Amino acid sequence: MRHLINALRQCALIGTLAFSTSGAAAPMYQVLIGSYTSEGDSEGIYRMQFDAESGQIEPQPLQVVRTHNPSWLTLDLNRNRVYAVNENGPGHPDPVGRVSAFILAPTSGKLSVLEQQITLGDEPTHLSQSRDGRYLFVSNYGSRANPGGSLAVVPLAKDGTLLPVTQIATHKASEVHPERQQSAHVHSAVMSPNGKTLFVSDLGADKIFVYRYDPANAERPLSPAEPAFISLPDGSGPRHLAFSPDGSQAYATLELSAQVARFDHVDGSLVQRQLVDLAAGGDVSLHSPGAIHPSPDGRFLYVSDRAEKNRIMVYAIEENDTLREIQQRDSEGREPREFAIDPSGQFMLIANQKSDAMVVLTRDPDSGKLGDTVQTLPMGRPSDVKFIDRTGP
Numbered sequence: 001m002r003h004l005i006n007a008l009r010q011c012a013l014i015g016t017l018a019f020s021t022s023g024a025a026a027p028m029y030q031v032l033i034g035s036y037t038s039e040g041d042s043e044g045i046y047r048m049q050f051d052a053e054s055g056q057i058e059p060q061p062l063q064v065v066r067t068h069n070p071s072w073l074t075l076d077l078n079r080n081r082v083y084a085v086n087e088n089g090p091g092h093p094d095p096v097g098r099v100s101a102f103i104l105a106p107t108s109g110k111l112s113v114l115e116q117q118i119t120l121g122d123e124p125t126h127l128s129q130s131r132d133g134r135y136l137f138v139s140n141y142g143s144r145a146n147p148g149g150s151l152a153v154v155p156l157a158k159d160g161t162l163l164p165v166t167q168i169a170t171h172k173a174s175e176v177h178p179e180r181q182q183s184a185h186v187h188s189a190v191m192s193p194n195g196k197t198l199f200v201s202d203l204g205a206d207k208i209f210v211y212r213y214d215p216a217n218a219e220r221p222l223s224p225a226e227p228a229f230i231s232l233p234d235g236s237g238p239r240h241l242a243f244s245p246d247g248s249q250a251y252a253t254l255e256l257s258a259q260v261a262r263f264d265h266v267d268g269s270l271v272q273r274q275l276v277d278l279a280a281g282g283d284v285s286l287h288s289p290g291a292i293h294p295s296p297d298g299r300f301l302y303v304s305d306r307a308e309k310n311r312i313m314v315y316a317i318e319e320n321d322t323l324r325e326i327q328q329r330d331s332e333g334r335e336p337r338e339f340a341i342d343p344s345g346q347f348m349l350i351a352n353q354k355s356d357a358m359v360v361l362t363r364d365p366d367s368g369k370l371g372d373t374v375q376t377l378p379m380g381r382p383s384d385v386k387f388i389d390r391t392g393p
Helices: 002-011
Strands: 015-019 025-035 046-049 063-066 072-077 081-084 098-103 113-117 123-128 136-138 150-155 168-169 185-192 195-201 208-215 221-229 238-243 250-254 259-266 271-277 289-294 302-303 311-317 323-330 336-341 345-353 355-362 370-378 380-387
Touching: 015 046, 015 289, 046 380, 063 113, 063 323, 072 123, 072 195, 072 380, 081 123, 098 123, 136 195, 150 185, 195 238, 208 238, 208 271, 221 271, 238 289, 250 289, 259 289, 259 336, 271 323, 289 336, 302 380, 345 380
Parallel strands: 185 238, 336 380
Antiparallel strands: 015 025, 025 046, 025 380, 046 063, 072 081, 081 098, 098 113, 123 136, 136 150, 150 168, 185 195, 195 208, 208 221, 238 250, 250 259, 259 271, 289 302, 302 311, 311 323, 336 345, 345 355, 355 370
C-alpha cells in the first residue's frame, strides 16, 4: 500500500516523466531554491528540475526570477502562489524589508511576479501562512539592536494578493548574549497543525511566544495566549520550530546554546520534555543549529549544524517520542542553512550557503541515515529549498 501511495503522490507533482534505461518511468520533480543576492553572484529564485532516479539537479535552471534576497519561500498551491521574503535592510542594495508574491503556473510551474509589500521591519528572514490562507506571518529578524526585530501580519486577498501589514508584534530582549540579544530578533513564526495558535521563536528573547489566532478580528488576528510564552534556557536563542506529522510533538533549534528542544504539544501550548546538546560538553561556539525538519513518516528528525561543524544531525524518534542520535553526516559544504527531503524519500538536498553550492545526498528511508554524495552543484548563496508538491501540507 505504501508503494502505491508513493506512486500516486509522485504522479500528482508538477513535473514530467523521464524513462530510465530499463524502460521504467522515473519522476522529474520541480524544486525552488531561494538565495542571497547581496552576496556573491546569485540572481534570485531558481526553478530547477530534479531527477529522482539519478538524484541529480539539472544544472540548467528552468527559470531564474530576479528579486532581492529571496532567502525564504512559502508555497500556496491551492491558489497557485509562491511567497518570498526579501531579506533587505540597511546596507543592502534595497534597504527596505519586503515580501514578494508570485503566480505559479499550474501546468508548467513557471513563476510570474505579482507584487510586493513592505514588512515594516528589517531583514525579514522567515514567513508562513495561516491554515485558512488569510494571512502571512513574516519574521523581521532586525539585525540592528535598535529597533530590533518584530512579527508582521500581512493579510491576503481571496486570490492571494498581498495587502499592507495590519499588525506588528514586538518583544523584550533577554540581553543575556552581549551581541546577539540586545534586542528582539524574531526568527520564525509557525502555526499549530490545527490552525488556532501561532508559535513565534525570538532568538533575542530566549522565548517562544504564543499567540491565539482569531480571523474574525481582521485587523488584529493575533492576541497573546495564556501562557503568553514558553521560556527557554538563558542565552539559548530559539531559531526554528517544526511539528511532528501527527502534531503531538514540536522541535526547536536553539542557535546560541547549540541545542535541540523537544516538546509535547498540549492544548495549544508546548511542554518541554527533552533538551539535546549538539556540543556534547564541547565548545558551543563551534556549533550553530539552524534548519530542523522531521521525515514525512515521523520516524526521524534532521537538524543542520553550521558554524565550524557543517553537518546534518540525524535522530531516531523512539516510540516514547524521545530523540536518539543515530548519525552525524558532513554537509559537504559550509553553512547548511536549509535542506529538504525529495518526494521519493531517497535523497536530501542541502543548501550550503557559504560554499555556494547545492549538495545532494542519498537517504535510506528505512534507517533514516544519509549516504553518499550524489551531486555538488555550484550556486550562489543558496538559502532555502522547496519542492513544488501538490500533495503536501
